[in-house]
Amino acid sequence: MSETILDIRGLVTAFNTRNGAIRAVDGISLSVRKGTTLGIVGESGSGKSMLSLSVMGLVPPPGRIAEGQVLYRGTDLTKLSAAQMRDLRGNRIAMIFQEPMTSLNPVHTVGFQIIEALRAHRKESPARLKEEAIEALRKVRIPSPERRFDEYPHQLSGGMRQRVMIAMALVCKPDLLIADEPTTALDVTIQAQILELLRELQAETGMAIILITHDLGVVAQVADEVAVMYAGKVVERAPVSRIFQDPQHPYTIGLMGSMPRMEEDVDRLVSISGVVPPPFRLPPGCRFNPRCPFVGSECRVEQPALAAMTDTHAVACWKAPLEEHV
Amino acid sequence: QQGNALTILRVIDADKYDPIRSTATAAAEIVYMLADTLVSIDFDMKTIKPLLAKSWTISEDGKTYTFKLRDDVKFCDGRPMKAEDVVYSLKRWTDPASKSPVSFRGGPVKDIKATDDYTVVYELKEPYADLMFQLGLSFASIIDKASVEKLGENFGVQGFNATGPYCWVSWTPRQDFVMKKNPHYAWGPEIYKNPKPQVEQIVWRVIPEQNTLMAAMQAKQADATYYMPYIAIDTISRVPGMKVQQQKNYIYDAFMGFKVDKPVVKDEAIRKAVNMATNKDAIAKAVYFGKGAPMQSLLNPSVLDYDAKSASLMPKFDPAAAAKLLDEAGWKPGSDGIREKDGQKATFTVYGLRNAVNPRISEAMQADLRKIGIDMKIQLWDATVGWGKLATQEFDAFYMSYPYVTANEALNLYFRSTQTPTPNRMNWKNEKTDQLLATATTATDDNTRKGANAAVQQQLTDASVWVPLVSEPMWLVTGDRVEGAKPHGVYGAGLYKGLDITLKR
Amino acid sequence: MSDGVVIPQSPASVPQPEAERIVRRPSVLLLLLREPSACVALLTVVLILLAALFAPWLSPGDPYGGDLALTLQPPGELALLGTDGQGRDMITRLLYGLRTTLLIGFAAVAFGCGIGAVVGFAAAYYPRLSGLLMRLMDVLLSFPAILFGLAIAAIFGPGLTSVIIALSIATVPLMARVVRGAAIVVMQQDYVESARSLGMSDSRLILKHLLPNCLSAIFVFVTLRFGQVILLGAALSFIGLGAQPPTAELGAMAADGRNFLFFAPHVSVLPSLLIFIIVLAFNVLGDALRDALDPKLNK
Amino acid sequence: MLRHTLERLLLAVPVLFGVLLLGFFLMQVVPTDPAIVRAGPTASMEVIEAIRQELGLNEPLWKQFFIYIGRLLQGDLGVSIINNVPVTQELGTTIGPTLELMLASLIWAIPLGIAMGTVGAYYRGTFLDRIIMAASVAGVSIPVFFLGLTLIWFLGFQYQLLPFTGRPGPIWTWEGFKAVIMPAITLGGVFVGPVARMTRSSVLDVLGADHVRTARAKGLPERTVVSRHALRNALVPVVTLIGLQIGFLLGGAVVTETVFSWPGIGRLAVGAILSSDLPMAQGTIIVLSLGFILVNLAVDVLYAVLDPRVRGA
Amino acid sequence: MTKPLLELEDIRKLYPVKKGLIIQKEVGTVRAVDGVSFQLMPGETLAVVGESGCGKSTTARLAMRLIEPTSGTIRYDGQDITKATRQDMRRLRRDMQIIFQDPYSSLNPRMTVEEIIAEPMVVHNVGDRASRRDRVRELLRLVDLAPYHADRYPHEFSGGQRQRIGIARALSVSPRLIVCDEPVSALDVSIQAQIVNLLKDLQKEFGLTYLFISHGLAVVKHVSDRVAVMYLGQIVEIADKKNLYDNPRHPYTQALLAAAPEPDPSRRTAMKSLGGDLPSPLNPPSGCRFHTRCPLAQERCRSEVPALREIEPGHRAACHFAESVPSFTRFRNGEGIHPRLQERLALYARHKAALASVNA
Ligand SMILES: Nc1ncnc2c1ncn2[C@@H]1O[C@H](COP(=O)(O)OP(=O)(O)OP(=O)(O)O)[C@@H](O)[C@H]1O
Ligand SMILES: Nc1ncnc2c1ncn2[C@@H]1O[C@H](COP(=O)(O)OP(=O)(O)OP(=O)(O)O)[C@@H](O)[C@H]1O
Ligand SMILES: [Mg+2]
């Protein structure tokens, strides 16, 4: 089994707000191994982005990491100084974001922004830097990279911009790439291109990827392992094939059912009722209980822990395994 | 720190420095230094002394004046001055064709001619008692014809050539006027100890803001000023090295005039009541910080032909009597405390320039008048718009302060019926006044003149055409580098020729 | 399979309206009051308004009649805050001055912003008019406010009316820009499109949809402009074009009183200080309003 | 971009014409008769009438305006009716000092304002932020003349550190430099506040932007993130504000020039308008408005420099 | 045969692009919608799909005459409304309503939910105050919101709830046609499913006709009866749902289908995606607009514009080689969902239904 690149243990990221302390990430444990992709799915507001920003050490104030460890190759990132963290960021751990339209600085050329990422971590001659940057652009299949190098983000299409983002993230050849909904804002055709590109690059470099999305289709296509998040917690974690064959958590099942499918003609979608509770008004017990069709009395009292069902499959539900219902 | 330049501070600049084109005192104070007149006026403001003319004779009939000129006078450019220069300058002044606002001051000129290089004959159509004084004013300065012709409209704007103790160097409007010593000059009037200028350079600097001016003097950023705010004079006089001198004979009077044909103020009772209700002492104390003298007469007591008898006719401060007077005249208090008569409210509007004192004087008077049931509305204007406003018929009364040299001059200027609408803003058209003034002006003997002038003063005092307020004194403040400065003040020119002044070090 | 559906035991399990309720965004006033500086500013503004309103009852003296024998008294027993150059009680003058100054501010802002808002909305709503209107506004904008003041004063004579007219005119183009900017953003919102799709009248659309959603921008501008207008008024007073004597107006009092600045500083310092406090209070209030009204900052 | 600039320039022409028209007619409604002004206080009616004829004031208004415009197009701004000095000459001597004063004010006020705003935004909500904001709000709340006189009182008079009685020379001379310090502090003082506040809110907006997060994710040091990615992007609204505030600054300039006896165009304009010196008033209005228009034109061009997205458009 | 409720005939919307501020020079035209024709039958749902910027929203707005077409004819209920006056249009607007994509900007934040929902009635003078009030409560119930929500403001609601409010507003004047411009694109899958279900229920209940804009082929498959695929302002294929998904005849449709990720890890395809980006609608490519990205493009495609022609009854495609394009079927019915998962979903649905009946 390949080496574990990132190991998150009991991570809690909290915000002190006027409505009280919010735990956007509430005791999450996850790990990613070299060369594999961990997909994280969940509804909006479930804490996916906060989780990734916590890893990067970029939790926006007033948020902070309150508990837990983020072990990168054994070093706890939460204990590093700002300067040490900066050395790793963009260098060993890189990140790409959802909005390619706004994630690039509109006032600097694409080339400059890539070089900047490189220069922050390597001492090399300007000419060499430029070469590497163009190489990175070429690697993400941008046609005529020498010309694009001097263009501004607004001169590029959405797909191109996302490629630039990827080039920028990968230019230092990181071990771990965190992609926060990299394709949500793109058209399907472009999405396919980008996902394909990520897959190829992973095969080539052997980096680990954390892919955040709320499209189960994307997860099915690229992830090796999946974590389902709800209200700041991981409710289910399993290899991708298991998730799609034998989801255990009612929330996961609900998500599966909510997804309209092209291979199936159904009259009504199986939907999850209700909405995600606001983070400062979480219900007692299992956080999903108000929306859960399987809800039982214990669900309203105590939070279920993420318990292993098999070696690789863990679920946080009092009703698990759901087998007896079948 | 200014080296050998004398820095004089003032608050306002003139629009130009052509002697006959500007009536501003700000012009006169410069022109007096740049140019000379035939005669000079002594520190007493009454005595005429020689200057460019070393002597003169006046014919029996008072119509012909013959001046003998000095022969050692040179212009700044070195050219000697001759009688033709004098003739040219005086003609330019008096000729109606030159459209000068001050032409009338030259009197009814018949002819001015040179009989030889150093003799000038000034012929009048009829006698003009004021002529000698007028010839001492800056308007009658002797200037260089060539330079006038060369500069045209720009004479006094871009350059100047005359025979004064100082010569034109440069003028930056609203900022600095720089003049340097006239190297030839040795003909200063005998009122000075030394006939030669002793300061190399004089810089006149405009400081529009009073506080800045005051601070600048105290911070020794300048040497002299006679525009020190009254409030600061006591303080300044206590500053070591600073010297404060008063020119007692300075004639610059503030008054309020009525338009005698306007409703309400055409009533003599109202005018008299206003006169009686105004606390001039308080104004002199509060507004001028005790540095001004309350005026208890139509004209300044220092002026030639001042009439003490008419001064005694001037009603004294007595609000109770004023109220009684109004009662008797039929002005009865209305519900709001303002008097009324025949449905007419006892209210009138006063115009004035917005200077350092008018706002305060007017407010004080307003308060005084309200006490006797008269409502005075105030409208003050910035200096430049103000003159235009003061030429209209929009107002009922106005504030004015003015420099003058003789009673005859002042009375002729303001009360002749031919002087309406300006400067006779009172619309005072009175045959008797006109006759008396004509008599005084054409009188060849002192007594006739004095008598006629006195009669006019009595008539006007009686009619309460003016409310004389305060005689504004001149206070010259000099710094520790300056010696020998003495305030003069003719037509507002505090340093007159600027002779006798020396700079230490 | 089984039908062992777990039946909820108590009605408590039915989603209560409460549970579903998303926390109401607190009212703007409440948000404002959370900020201590805004509280102080609001309190100051209220106090100032009250003081101005009740000036005749609060003042110990006569604003116009003074005693020339008692001029420039320093603050003390005789008069708590001293007397001015005419021997009038400073407290009285300040209270009355406050009235006039606020009047200038309110009137100029009301007229200027009223007209500016109409122009701004027209320019945003009728793109064809926009070019012409905005060029006109540019003309007004490039004509320096102080020169406007001068020209107006020269026409109507110096005094309150002139000051108000000049400051109103100077406010119009700024307001028009602010409103137009805000309105254009609102116009791009789908709810405006949706309102259009209903076929409603232009007036309803502007009044019901455009105006309410521009109000916060307008409000913030108005509070900030209020301060500026008062300062501009003071500058006009400085060159002698403000309120005429004996009207008590803070700007004019400060400007006239500067002649005694080094001898009886209170005559100028007190009105200056009061201007400072008013403008400061309105500025702080404007800033706090901006924060309170910004949805980004209190989501 | 050149084309962009040229077109903006063209667009400014009708605005300038509007300003001229407005200025001209405003001056016409001023009830003061320039002839009386010229004649002086004691002049008689005949003299005044003669001067009216001479100045062409009896022509119909529209004719006066077109005569004026015609001359203007030939670069002739006329001569002052008060002292016959060509208007261009007066403008020439006063514009320099005003430019100097403005420059001296802006040169410290803008950087300081931007720095204060940036620091405030970066340390949002902290004590430092509050202090900075309090200072900048206070800065915009003080009447200009009060600030000026207070400076004179302390720096000029009490400690006698600096001169304050006008402009002894251009600012690049030592004397001139010393003399401009206090006026520049006074005038710039009213500018720091708005710039700081605008910078703060603008930087605050940008600091929350996605691309700043990207910059941090690259591992850039905070200084670079703030200066290169936040401030740089935040400058556009700041520049706009500066353009608009130039007009406001002029109001302050008139007062500052008076307090410090600075021989600038502000005082000239005030004097000219008040004295109904028509050509001079017109001239100053043209110059000041032109200045305002030019500054905003520069702002437009600066947009393109600051934001490549504008360049294409 | 029934007559169409809405008919668009060769509709074009061109936006001239001008350059310069004063001397405006036309540098080109954005052909946002370029010759679109379709008919919408009463009670059916016609979906329009396509990539971003292909002119879907413009088509929707044109259909409602919210913007004026450059050319072409729009018929509503057989009546030509292209030149209808403002007054006439006003009356028609009661019949057609629109639902927007962004649930955040489509509701006026300064109005209460009640005011928002009642506004169409106010504008069209429907009922009095009291009856409108009742109607608002009724509509709220209809879209699964509670009556007490009426007094709240939009910001107090989540995205899905807002979308429901938008739907309630559209329903308030009992329209016949609702144009849905990407009504679910901005929502989470779970909420998306709720809204989609709601829209379908409402259609059944009131016999509504939908023009449904979307860029997700999956959603479209779920809600529509017929599907039109748009590319650069033109319809490239329009067919019954079944035909389109089972037998797409246009390479673009095939590419879209191929690019959709399949939600089954066991069938990971190498995602053969289209190369390149959508060309700019300013100066679209000559001939067949798709030729720049088409894997099957030939010389003819570059020069000759393919007509939208009928391939089989009810199936039209705009491709020269529509008949010869290799058949492509990506998603076959029933295939792909693991039986185990299917059981789970059924179980979930049953439990949900049971719980709902208990609560009711
Ligand atoms: N600055 C903040 N203050 C308070 N709470 C915050 C802040 N930022 C985020 N949160 C909370 O953290 C939670 C997680 O947000 P996060 O952005 O990680 O969700 P997400 O899963 O990425 O959602 P999405 O799919 O919309 O991107 C949210 O409930 C949000 O309310
Ligand atoms: N007012 C306009 N002026 C100029 N071009 C416009 C205008 N409105 C739309 N367009 C252009 O028309 C084209 C079609 O726009 P439209 O909004 O209809 O696309 P869409 O298919 O709805 O895209 P999306 O999926 O992003 O909503 C786009 O290229 C757009 O840039
Ligand atoms: Mg996220």
Ligand SMILES: [Mg+2]
């Ligand atoms: Mg769209």
Ligand code: NI
């Ligand atoms: Ni069961």
